[in-house]
Amino acid sequence: MADNIIVFDKVNKWFGNHFHVLRDIDLQVRQGERIVICGPSGSGKSTLIRCINRLEEHQEGRIVVDGVELSDDSKAVEQVRRQVGMVFQQFNLFPHLTVLENLTLAPMWVGKTPRKEAEERAMQQLSRVRIAEQASKYPLQLSGGQQQRVAIARALCLTPKIMLFDEPTSALDPEMIKEVLDVMIELAGQGITMLCVTHEMGFAKAVADRVIFMDQGQIVEENTPNEFFTNPKSERTQDFLSKILGH
Amino acid sequence: MNRLFEPIAPRPAPVRTEGLLPWLRTNLFGDPLSIIVTLGFGALAIYWLPPLFSWLISQAIFQADADLCQKARGVGACWGVVTEKYRLIVFGRYPYEQHWRPELATSLLVALLVASCVQAFWKKWLIGVWVVVVGAFFVLMRGGPFGLEVVTSDLWGGLPLTIMLAAFSIVLAFPLSILIALGRRSDLPAIRSLCIVYVELIRGVPLISVLFMASFLFPLFMPVGKSPDVLVRVLAGITLFAAAYLAETVRGGLQAIPKGQIEAAQSLGMTYWQTQRKIVLPQALAIVVPGVMNNFIAIFKDTSLVTIVSLYELTGALGLALNSDANWRPFKIEAYLFITLIYFVFCFAMSRYSLWIEKRVSVSKTR
Numbered sequence: 001m002a003d004n005i006i007v008f009d010k011v012n013k014w015f016g017n018h019f020h021v022l023r024d025i026d027l028q029v030r031q032g033e034r035i036v037i038c039g040p041s042g043s044g045k046s047t048l049i050r051c052i053n054r055l056e057e058h059q060e061g062r063i064v065v066d067g068v069e070l071s072d073d074s075k076a077v078e079q080v081r082r083q084v085g086m087v088f089q090q091f092n093l094f095p096h097l098t099v100l101e102n103l104t105l106a107p108m109w110v111g112k113t114p115r116k117e118a119e120e121r122a123m124q125q126l127s128r129v130r131i132a133e134q135a136s137k138y139p140l141q142l143s144g145g146q147q148q149r150v151a152i153a154r155a156l157c158l159t160p161k162i163m164l165f166d167e168p169t170s171a172l173d174p175e176m177i178k179e180v181l182d183v184m185i186e187l188a189g190q191g192i193t194m195l196c197v198t199h200e201m202g203f204a205k206a207v208a209d210r211v212i213f214m215d216q217g218q219i220v221e222e223n224t225p226n227e228f229f230t231n232p233k234s235e236r237t238q239d240f241l242s243k244i245l246g247h
Numbered sequence: 248m249n250r251l252f253e254p255i256a257p258r259p260a261p262v263r264t265e266g267l268l269p270w271l272r273t274n275l276f277g278d279p280l281s282i283i284v285t286l287g288f289g290a291l292a293i294y295w296l297p298p299l300f301s302w303l304i305s306q307a308i309f310q311a312d313a314d315l316c317q318k319a320r321g322v323g324a325c326w327g328v329v330t331e332k333y334r335l336i337v338f339g340r341y342p343y344e345q346h347w348r349p350e351l352a353t354s355l356l357v358a359l360l361v362a363s364c365v366q367a368f369w370k371k372w373l374i375g376v377w378v379v380v381v382g383a384f385f386v387l388m389r390g391g392p393f394g395l396e397v398v399t400s401d402l403w404g405g406l407p408l409t410i411m412l413a414a415f416s417i418v419l420a421f422p423l424s425i426l427i428a429l430g431r432r433s434d435l436p437a438i439r440s441l442c443i444v445y446v447e448l449i450r451g452v453p454l455i456s457v458l459f460m461a462s463f464l465f466p467l468f469m470p471v472g473k474s475p476d477v478l479v480r481v482l483a484g485i486t487l488f489a490a491a492y493l494a495e496t497v498r499g500g501l502q503a504i505p506k507g508q509i510e511a512a513q514s515l516g517m518t519y520w521q522t523q524r525k526i527v528l529p530q531a532l533a534i535v536v537p538g539v540m541n542n543f544i545a546i547f548k549d550t551s552l553v554t555i556v557s558l559y560e561l562t563g564a565l566g567l568a569l570n571s572d573a574n575w576r577p578f579k580i581e582a583y584l585f586i587t588l589i590y591f592v593f594c595f596a597m598s599r600y601s602l603w604i605e606k607r608v609s610v611s612k613t614r
Contacts, residue, residue, distance in 0.1 A: 092511035106515035
């Protein structure tokens with residue numbers, strides 16, 4: 001099991017006293033694996049990946065990320081967060097900083113990288129997401145698709161081992177979804193471990209090693225994309241797929 | 248039908264080239280109600296302005312001659328009272344021959360305050376300049392070194408005292424208020440409760456009672472002779488008072504920052520203090536500039552309350568200058584207009600600065 005970079009062991013989480021949002025989650029992710037998580041809203045898929053960098057705390061079970069168990073110990077949490085990049089549905093860029101400053105902030109303050117080096121690496125990441133010419137603009141001057149690509153570049157600046165995507169294209173206009181997916185597909189080809197909550201089934205088919213389907217806080221089914229789409233085992237999965245692929 | 252898409256080249260918006268007359272017609276005489284309002288205010292202006300001008304300026308007495316002033320009563324203002332008493336009003340009980348010291352000290356302080364308002368100077372060395380200027384301020388005011396005659400703080404007064412109390416309490420209260428506002432949103436129950444109790448307690452009492460406590464009650468709990476100078480106690484009182492109000496203004500800004508901003512910072516591995524300093528506070532404080540400046544202006548004017556604990560700042564010094572002089576006492580109104588003008592100049596400057604900085608911080612965010 002040494003090559004598992006993320007391990008969930010009987011993880012349970014509640015919101016408040018009654019909403020049991022994650023139920024007995026067991027999950028192993030291998031180094032370099034690309035996983036797509038889908039499921040109806042409220043099924044706990046976002047909460048699941050937000051537990052990996054402890055934006056959400058779990059109450060029962062163990063989560064081990066890159067050999068470090070997540071707990072109340074803030075040192076452990078900081079160590080994990082430096083290995084995990086995250087991209088949000090609403091981009092969450094810092095509007096008071098330029099694109100370049102958005103990218104250099106964490107390397108300079110968290111990674112203690114000198115400004116010049118941080119800026120050079122930031123420009124490399126911006127070219128990687130094909131947006132280098134916008135470096136001196138402010139986030140709100142960019143389109144949604146451009147903002148999300150900046151957000152991806154920002155997450156990559158700390159050279160994480162794991163990238164988490166929480167519905168990265170759900171807030172985008174249809175014309176902009178492709179430019180973000182293209183960047184993600186490119187990234188997937190470079191060996192980084194990826195967990196992506198999305199309903200872009202084309203993306204799942206193209207890059208995922210494994211598709212996980214969640215409902216009511218549980219992992220209902222997990223399989224290779226091919227098997228998952230052509231031969232879903234549970235009735236719940238079949239029902240879900242018929243709804244999202246039906247038109 | 249298959250129509251080709253033909254892009255239309257962008258054109259500049261039409262320029263409004265109206266002159267004064269069309270502007271007057273649309274804005275002042277646009278409809279019957281505007282006509283009535285315009286004529287009404289016009290009539291009031293014709294009725295009021297000439298007598299006001301004559302009282303303020305043309306019939307006013309500018310020499311320090313109490314007899315002339317007495318004759319002009321009811322007809323012209325007696326600015327002679329200002330000519331005669333301005334040094335007492337502006338400097339209070341500070342020894343007359345030494346007035347250059349508060350003048351120099353206050354000019355230094357005001358110059359530094361103005362410089363500190365300019366973004367280009369927001370560098371680390373500014374803190375060093377502050378330490379030097381504040382040190383120089385107290386040496387000049389108090390005396391002692393360099394053969395300067397010692398002037399104890401109970402003799403300090405007038406505008407220098409007003410500016411000093413306002414400047415120092417603002418500079419101390421603002422950072423304190425940020426800590427309190429953060430504390431009220433803390434995850435640690437002890438810190439959160441402490442900050443809530445502090446804010447509610449201070450906001451529940453008038454500034455006058457805080458000043459009374461600082462001045463009269465506090466020394467009772469201290470060993471005899473160990474209590475700090477009354478000026479320091481009053482300064483602490485105003486600072487603590489102002490911080491409670493400022494903290495609530497700042498908290499309003501903190502609440503306006505979306506949770507996603509904090510999550511993004513956390514996901515990048517930033518610590519709590521890094522997140523607050525680099526992400527939350529720059530955005531939150533930009534939002535609350537008008538409210539914060541409101542508090543600053545209020546603090547500036549609230550300093551006039553320290554008269555009740557026998558510190559004669561500008562308003563107090565005015566009373567001191569006139570009450571004991573039967574010749575000039577009748578012309579208090581003119582003297583009050585004079586200090587009103589002083590207060591207005593400072594408050595108006597703060598208000599304009601607020602507008603300017605508001606524009607500066609918002610310009611960076613959108614197109």
